[in-house]
Amino acid sequence: MADPLLPPDDAPPAARAQALRSLLSHHAQRYYVQDAPEIPDAEYDRLFQALQAIEAAHPELLTADSPTQRVMGQVLAGFSPVRHAVPMLSIRTETDTEASGAEAFDARIRRELELAPDAPPVEYSAELKFDGLAINLRYERGVLVQAATRGDGETGEDVTQNIRTVRGRAGAGGAIPLQLPGCNAEVLEVRGEVYLRRDDFEQMNERQRERGEKTFVNPRNAAAGAVRQLDPVIAAQRPLSFFAYGLGEVRGWAQPTSHSATLDALAAMGVPVCADRTVALGAAGLLQFHQQVGARRDALPFDIDGVVYKLNAVALQQRLGFVSREPRWAVAHKYPAQEQATRLNAIEIQVGRTGKLTPVAKLAPVFVGGTTVSNATLHNLFELRRKGVRVGDTVIVRRAGDVIPEVVGRFGATTGPRAPYVPNFRMPGACPACGSAVLRETGGIAHCCSGGLFCPAQRKQAILHFASRRAMDVEGLGDKRVDQLVDAGIVRTLPELYTLGLAKLSALDRMGDKSAAKLVAGLDQSKQATLPRFLYALGIRHVGEATARDLAKNFGSLDRIIGATVEQLLQVNDVGPVVAQSIHTFFAQAHNREVVEQLRAAGIRWPEGEGAADSKVPQPLLGMTLVLTGTMPNLGRDEAKALVEAAGGKVAGSVSKKTQFVVAGEAAGSKLDKARELGVPVLDEAGLRALLASNPQRSAGPASARLAPVEATARVLPADPDAARPDPAAD
Numbered sequence: 157m158a159d160p161l162l163p164p165d166d167a168p169p170a171a172r173a174q175a176l177r178s179l180l181s182h183h184a185q186r187y188y189v190q191d192a193p194e195i196p197d198a199e200y201d202r203l204f205q206a207l208q209a210i211e212a213a214h215p216e217l218l219t220a221d222s223p224t225q226r227v228m229g230q231v232l233a234g235f236s237p238v239r240h241a242v243p244m245l246s247i248r249t250e251t252d253t254e255a256s257g258a259e260a261f262d263a264r265i266r267r268e269l270e271l272a273p274d275a276p277p278v279e280y281s282a283e284l285k286f287d288g289l290a291i292n293l294r295y296e297r298g299v300l301v302q303a304a305t306r307g308d309g310e311t312g313e314d315v316t317q318n319i320r321t322v323r324g325r326a327g328a329g330g331a332i333p334l335q336l337p338g339c340n341a342e343v344l345e346v347r348g349e350v351y352l353r354r355d356d357f358e359q360m361n362e363r364q365r366e367r368g369e370k371t372f373v374n375p376r377n378a379a380a381g382a383v384r385q386l387d388p389v390i391a392a393q394r395p396l397s398f399f400a401y402g403l404g405e406v407r408g409w410a411q412p413t414s415h416s417a418t419l420d421a422l423a424a425m426g427v428p429v430c431a432d433r434t435v436a437l438g439a440a441g442l443l444q445f446h447q448q449v450g451a452r453r454d455a456l457p458f459d460i461d462g463v464v465y466k467l468n469a470v471a472l473q474q475r476l477g478f479v480s481r482e483p484r485w486a487v488a489h490k491y492p493a494q495e496q497a498t499r500l501n502a503i504e505i506q507v508g509r510t511g512k513l514t515p516v517a518k519l520a521p522v523f524v525g526g527t528t529v530s531n532a533t534l535h536n537l538f539e540l541r542r543k544g545v546r547v548g549d550t551v552i553v554r555r556a557g558d559v560i561p562e563v564v565g566r567f568g569a570t571t572g573p574r575a576p577y578v579p580n581f582r583m584p585g586a587c588p589a590c591g592s593a594v595l596r597e598t599g600g601i602a603h604c605c606s607g608g609l610f611c612p613a614q615r616k617q618a619i620l621h622f623a624s625r626r627a628m629d630v631e632g633l634g635d636k637r638v639d640q641l642v643d644a645g646i647v648r649t650l651p652e653l654y655t656l657g658l659a660k661l662s663a664l665d666r667m668g669d670k671s672a673a674k675l676v677a678g679l680d681q682s683k684q685a686t687l688p689r690f691l692y693a694l695g696i697r698h699v700g701e702a703t704a705r706d707l708a709k710n711f712g713s714l715d716r717i718i719g720a721t722v723e724q725l726l727q728v729n730d731v732g733p734v735v736a737q738s739i740h741t742f743f744a745q746a747h748n749r750e751v752v753e754q755l756r757a758a759g760i761r762w763p764e765g766e767g768a769a770d771s772k773v774p775q776p777l778l779g780m781t782l783v784l785t786g787t788m789p790n791l792g793r794d795e796a797k798a799l800v801e802a803a804g805g806k807v808a809g810s811v812s813k814k815t816q817f818v819v820a821g822e823a824a825g826s827k828l829d830k831a832r833e834l835g836v837p838v839l840d841e842a843g844l845r846a847l848l849a850s851n852p853q854r855s856a857g858p859a860s861a862r863l864a865p866v867e868a869t870a871r872v873l874p875a876d877p878d879a880a881r882p883d884p885a886a887d
């Protein structure tokens with residue numbers, strides 16, 4: 157991409173350095189002080205490296221206040237400054253290719269430790285690099301007395317009040333303990349990162365969007381903004397979590413001799429420490445960790461921007477010491493950035509299965525979060541306007557985990573060049589798919605197509621959802637195929653899918669005999685369903701997979717659900733008034749009941765009365781309770797929990813006679829003792845994997861534990877589309 161911010165290459169170095177310094181100061185202010193960046197991190201790093209290169213080539217241009225010479229960040233007015241007893245430093249980043257990142261670090265460490273070429277591999281602690289806000293927690297005699305941000309590294313902000321409200325996530329840990337029972341150290345400063353889980357962040361933004369309020373760019377800024385919020389009541393409303401990764405000042409505590417053992421000791425005191433870490437030997441061990449974590453990055457419940465390697469022996473760390481703002485014994489090895497800048501080429505409208513119109517950005521393809529992205533959501537008209545993006549602008553795109561890529565803002569909103577003025581983007585008055593009038597939800601933000609089930613776009617989306625992997629899982633029925641079937645008028649309703657025969661299909665363009673046979677077989681196979689899958693596939697507004705499972709479990713049969721009153725529906729776990737009403741309204745409509753009947757008549761079956769069991773995702777742990785303890789070699793705690801739950805099991809926090817298995821990793825503590833005392837069988841990671849795979853059909857891999865991005869709808873395709881009345885209010 158062109159470089160809209162950098163001064164031209166042929167400008168004199170002094171002018172370039174000056175321009176870079178002022179740009180970096182501006183963006184550091186936006187990032188560190190205002191928690192509202194307007195360029196991606198990768199871009200900031202690039203500007204930073206450009207300045208470093210000029211200063212290296214022209215040492216006379218180096219100034220003491222250059223951003224390369226200090227840790228950025230300053231104390232926000234309203235917070236008391238806290239002078240750090242031990243400075244809070246940054247770490248050096250290896251931006252090279254995969255192999256060389258780990259190898260360059262290991263080679264440097266070996267050189268600095270003056271190791272002979274044949275000396276054994278060096279031991280490292282390999283950890284995740286959490287993308288949040290660095291915090292120093294000061295415990296005196298086991299009591300949290302102060303919490304401070306990093307600030308400029310020497311002086312931070314006193315955010316004790318806000319930090320006291322960091323309570324993590326029930327079942328997933330992450331709460332900051334106000335006391336460390338059993339810790340009697342005169343002073344123990346714990347350092348770590350306050351972060352927001354991705355699901356917590358999405359929910360927060362969804363709420364902001366529903367209210368038409370400003371959304372947060374990414375979990376890190378939302379977390380940083382919450383911690384540096386002057387009103388602790390507001391801070392408390394943000395679902396923050398914490399992981400420790402090191403120490404500050406320590407008095408009266410015998411620190412273990414290695415970094416990994418130090419983290420174990422903190423964990424044993426009740427401090428949240430991420431279990432996803434390892435002790436790695438040499439460059440090969442580091443590289444293996446980098447690759448393994450990289451492969452799981454999207455499945456992690458929180459954002460990471462890389463991994464961190466640290467020399468494990470504390471004595472060796474002390475021997476190597478620091479250079480300017482960074483320790484010599486640690487390095488960050490990054491992954492592809494989750495935010496990138498690219499050109500906004502056009503804005504198109506997509507019609508969802510509830511009729512909602514979503515502006516979608518058509519982008520110059522850009523590599524972000526590990527894949528190439530050329531479409532990203534702009535959510536709704538109001539968000540688009542607030543972000544002030546125009547066709548032709550350079551925008552920031554974010555793609556993290558399973559979340560749909562989105563445009564988070566305009567690149568360099570206050571410094572970057574602007575595309576020429578164009579009239580404000582408007583929502584079309586007529587649906588681009590069916591020409592029906594577009595209506596704005598009363599009191600709401602969304603614009604909706606009023607064509608209802610006459611609208612081919614809505615039909616397509618409803619069919620796609622019905623056929624999706626986590627719903628009826630119809631193999632061979634993807635975007636293109638659904639477009640073709642709906643456009644050719646062959647499929648107008650869900651039941652019509654099951655009337656497709658080889659003859660009808662083979663008549664279609666680009667449909668070979670093989671694909672036709674495959675689709676027919678896929679449809680046939682999908683008839684062996686489960687009640688939760690079928691319920692979910694209907695696309696009832698507010699009924700996601702979890703609700704579908706709960707409904708099936710509670711009522712045991714579809715007919716009982718169809719006949720349930722709102723009061724009866726409210727008895728179901730997690731079903732509130734809105735959801736109960738939506739389910740009730742759905743089944744109250746004759747055309748929806750007719751669709752259900754026709755689908756059953758087409759041969760869709762499920763084992764009645766076994767609502768919770770899902771024959772497609774094996775549930776080898778159904779009804780079992782497991783307890784996890786210690787650090788497993790490859791599986792993080794969250795991941796292990798997700799796997800157990802996906803396999804139908806529960807994870808409990810303490811061992812009792814009802815516990816079926818205790819899964820123990822390295823440094824397992826009292827839970828392991830308790831298991832032995834009660835005679836509860838103990839498994840290691842391999843044992844857990846064997847248990848998970850103990851169903852011969854298909855092992856529940858991490859993918860099946862993820863949530864599908866789902867939006868529910870108020871109705872399905874009717875038995876007879878001509879009988880459906882456009883009813884935009886139902887959306």
Ligand code: IVH
Pocket residue numbers: 245246247248283284285286287289290291348349401402464483486
């Ligand atoms: S160690 C003296 N370990 O990354 C070394 N930092 O520039 C201090 N970070 O702002 C840092 N995860 O907040 C360390 N496992 C980890 C980390 C980590 C995230 C952050 C840290 C700092 C930045 C380093």
